Amino acid sequence: MNNNDNSAPKQKVVIVGAGRTGLAIADQLSASQRYEVILVDPVDEAKWNARERGFNVEDIDGTDSGAMKKLLNNVQLVVVSAPDFVAEYVVKVVLDCGCHYIDVSENTILLDKFKNEMLNATQSFVPQCGLAPGYMTSYVSSQLKDITFDAEVQIYVGVLPKQKTNRLGYGNIWGIGGLMTEYTSQCKAITMGEEALIEPLTEYETLRIDGVNYEAFTTSGSIDELVDLHKGKLKKLVFKTLRYEGHLDYIQFLLDDLKLDERHKQFESLLLNGLPLMDRDQVIVGIVVNSSGNVSKGQCLSEKSQFNFFPSTENKEGKSTSAISMISAAHVCCVIDMVCSSRAPHTGLLLHNEIELDMLEQSHFYASLNVENL
Numbered sequence: 001m002n003n004n005d006n007s008a009p010k011q012k013v014v015i016v017g018a019g020r021t022g023l024a025i026a027d028q029l030s031a032s033q034r035y036e037v038i039l040v041d042p043v044d045e046a047k048w049n050a051r052e053r054g055f056n057v058e059d060i061d062g063t064d065s066g067a068m069k070k071l072l073n074n075v076q077l078v079v080v081s082a083p084d085f086v087a088e089y090v091v092k093v094v095l096d097c098g099c100h101y102i103d104v105s106e107n108t109i110l111l112d113k114f115k116n117e118m119l120n121a122t123q124s125f126v127p128q129c130g131l132a133p134g135y136m137t138s139y140v141s142s143q144l145k146d147i148t149f150d151a152e153v154q155i156y157v158g159v160l161p162k163q164k165t166n167r168l169g170y171g172n173i174w175g176i177g178g179l180m181t182e183y184t185s186q187c188k189a190i191t192m193g194e195e196a197l198i199e200p201l202t203e204y205e206t207l208r209i210d211g212v213n214y215e216a217f218t219t220s221g222s223i224d225e226l227v228d229l230h231k232g233k234l235k236k237l238v239f240k241t242l243r244y245e246g247h248l249d250y251i252q253f254l255l256d257d258l259k260l261d262e263r264h265k266q267f268e269s270l271l272l273n274g275l276p277l278m279d280r281d282q283v284i285v286g287i288v289v290n291s292s293g294n295v296s297k298g299q300c301l302s303e304k305s306q307f308n309f310f311p312s313t314e315n316k317e318g319k320s321t322s323a324i325s326m327i328s329a330a331h332v333c334c335v336i337d338m339v340c341s342s343r344a345p346h347t348g349l350l351l352h353n354e355i356e357l358d359m360l361e362q363s364h365f366y367a368s369l370n371v372e373n374l
């Protein structure tokens with residue numbers, strides 16, 4: 001299928017949220033010439049930025065169900081790239097109006113609340129798109145197809161500044177709001193073949209990758225579907241976040257010593273006000289598999305390790321395009337292509353463990369996700 005076919009009528013896509021991710025999705029969709037993009041945001045600065053870039057922006061709050069229902073008539077698909085409380089209002093409207101639904105979120109509360117309605121819907125619902133759990137679920141599953149039961153698998157994802165510029169080695173790169181949940185919620189994992197819950201910020205280790213030292217520790221929310229899919233098939237499956245060395249010690253000081261784990265909004269406000277806004281970032285994705293097997297000469301132990309880097313890019317004017325925004329937008333756009341081209345496995349609720357990597361690869365948007373192109 002030619003994703004750049006200009007002869008076909010454009011399909012209307014509404015993006016709720018004109019922040020960094022919403023604009024990145026709009027940029028990629030608009031460049032394809034297959035989609036007509038409408039952005040929705042009530043915030044003056046966001047509207048101004050989007051209009052400066054030539055986008056059609058509706059001055060609507062995503063929680064205004066009446067205005068959203070009117071807007072979504074005759075629209076093929078809506079993407080929510082806004083806070084989770086906005087998504088709940090949009091889901092209710094979509095269930096009535098019949099367009100497809102995608103969101104960029106790590107929160108499972110919305111999915112749990114509307115799971116039955118999504119399962120029985122005649123349109124497609126694809127929540128939790130983006131880097132993780134979205135893309136990583138499809139990517140890791142493709143890497144584990146031939147893995148044996150005795151394998152121990154560790155998945156690493158880091159979204160980091162290109163250079164460590166403060167003691168946390170971190171910045172306002174992505175969603176600070178979700179960071180508290182990742183750092184304080186129990187982590188779904190596989191231990192000794194069984195599903196398990198382990199504490200966040202544990203199983204600490206240090207790694208040296210391409211000459212740079214990093215630390216890794218458990219965080220929640222990124223491999224829940226993978227655990228459901230591979231329990232009983234793997235000995236161990238754990239997800240860890242990558243940070244520059246020293247990050248965890250300062251985070252534990254904030255959460256434990258200053259008791260901010262009991263004051264989530266204060267923690268979020270502290271980081272939002274104190275961390276610099278960054279577009280010069282890098283995304284690191286890694287899988288390490290340890291396995292053993294009996295051979296004629298005894299036991300064979302093996303380790304397979306693969307780390308891939310996705311850097312931010314700069315245009316001729318020196319303006320940076322964030323790596324995490326680019327990757328997340330590319331995954332969202334691949335899913336949009338799949339749904340709008342009727343290539344999804346089925347309608348209703350579509351989980352990422354049902355979206356195989358080759359389904360994403362059929363979209364030209366996949367070029368930003370393919371490490372061979374970097």
